[in-house]
Amino acid sequence: MTIKPSTRSAASARDFLLTDGDFSRVRALIHQRAGIALGEQKREMVYSRLSRRLRELGMNDFTSYLALLEAEKDSAEWQAFTNALTTNLTAFFREAHHFPLLAEHVKKCAAPVTVWCSAASTGEEPYSIAMTLIEALGSRAATASVIATDIDTQVLEKAAAGVYTMEQVSKLPLERLKRFFLKGSGARAGQVRIRPEVAAMVKFGQVNLLDTQWGLKEPFDAIFCRNVMIYFDKPTQNRILQRFAPLMKAQGLLFAGHSENFSYASQPFRLRGQTVYELDPRQAKGGA
Known part of the structure; x- marks a missing residue:
C-alpha cells in the first residue's frame, strides 16, 4: 500500500495566522480610516498585502500589528496600512469614451x-486629462x-x-506619444517621461475623501471620481457626492467608473450619459 505524504493546509503553511477576529479588525480599521468596505472575499488580499508589513516591521502576528495601529x-x-x-x-485613456466628452x-x-x-x-488618468485639455483648448x-489627488502617497510619488x-x-497613438512624451535613452532606455509642459498643468497632492477638509477651493469644470466609489458603502458614497457639488461650476460634469452607478443619489447630480453625470444647475455654488 502506498502512503501519500501528508500536506499542510494553506493556512498552516503561512508565516502568520490571520484569525477571524484579526480580519474583522482590519475591515473595521480601513473602513474607519479610508471608507473602504472590504468584503469577505478580500481575506486573501488582506493577508498577502499586510503580511509584507509584518515582515518589514519584524512582527510575528497580525494581532500585535493591529494593536500597534x-x-x-x-x-x-x-x-503604510492604507497604501x-x-x-x-x-492606464492612459482608460474608459476612453469619457475623454471626447x-x-x-x-x-x-x-x-x-x-x-x-x-x-x-500613478498618474495615467490626470495626465490623460491634461493631454485632452491641450488637444481641445x-x-x-x-x-x-x-x-490630481489620491490617498496613497506611494503612487503619488510615481505619478509626480x-x-x-x-x-x-x-x-x-504615435502622434500622442511624440507630442506628449520624451523617449528615454541610456539608463532610461525603454522608458518615457511626460513632457514638462504637460507635467506643469498637473498638481499632485494627498487627499483622503473621508477627511472633513479637502483643502480644495477651485470651482471645477469637471471631477473625475472613477473606480473609487465601488470601495465605499452607499452612505459614504452619498456623503462624498453631496460634498462634490459646492466645488463644481454650473453644468459641471462628474465622471464615474464603468461599474459605478449613482442613480440612487437623486441630488445633486443627474445622469447625462454612460457613467457621466451633470450637476443640477440649482445645486451649483461655483466653489463658494
Whole structure:
C-alpha cells in the first residue's frame, strides 16, 4: 500500500495566522480610516498585502500589528496600512469614451478650465486629462489645470515623477506619444517621461475623501471620481457626492467608473450619459 505524504493546509503553511477576529479588525480599521468596505472575499488580499508589513516591521502576528495601529492614532504606519490596502489599477485613456466628452465640454467652458482627478493613482488618468485639455483648448490650455489627488502617497510619488515603461504607453497613438512624451535613452532606455509642459498643468497632492477638509477651493469644470466609489458603502458614497457639488461650476460634469452607478443619489447630480453625470444647475455654488 502506498502512503501519500501528508500536506499542510494553506493556512498552516503561512508565516502568520490571520484569525477571524484579526480580519474583522482590519475591515473595521480601513473602513474607519479610508471608507473602504472590504468584503469577505478580500481575506486573501488582506493577508498577502499586510503580511509584507509584518515582515518589514519584524512582527510575528497580525494581532500585535493591529494593536500597534490602534494604540498610535497618528503613527506613520497608518499610511503604510492604507497604501497596502488600496488598489491602483489604471492606464492612459482608460474608459476612453469619457475623454471626447470632456473635450467637448471644456471647449464651452470659460477660462481658466480646472479639472479635479480625485483618484490619481500613478498618474495615467490626470495626465490623460491634461493631454485632452491641450488637444481641445489649444492656446487656452495655457491657463488650464488639473488637480490630481489620491490617498496613497506611494503612487503619488510615481505619478509626480511622470516616468513610464514603453509597455504602459504602447496603446497610445504615435502622434500622442511624440507630442506628449520624451523617449528615454541610456539608463532610461525603454522608458518615457511626460513632457514638462504637460507635467506643469498637473498638481499632485494627498487627499483622503473621508477627511472633513479637502483643502480644495477651485470651482471645477469637471471631477473625475472613477473606480473609487465601488470601495465605499452607499452612505459614504452619498456623503462624498453631496460634498462634490459646492466645488463644481454650473453644468459641471462628474465622471464615474464603468461599474459605478449613482442613480440612487437623486441630488445633486443627474445622469447625462454612460457613467457621466451633470450637476443640477440649482445645486451649483461655483466653489463658494
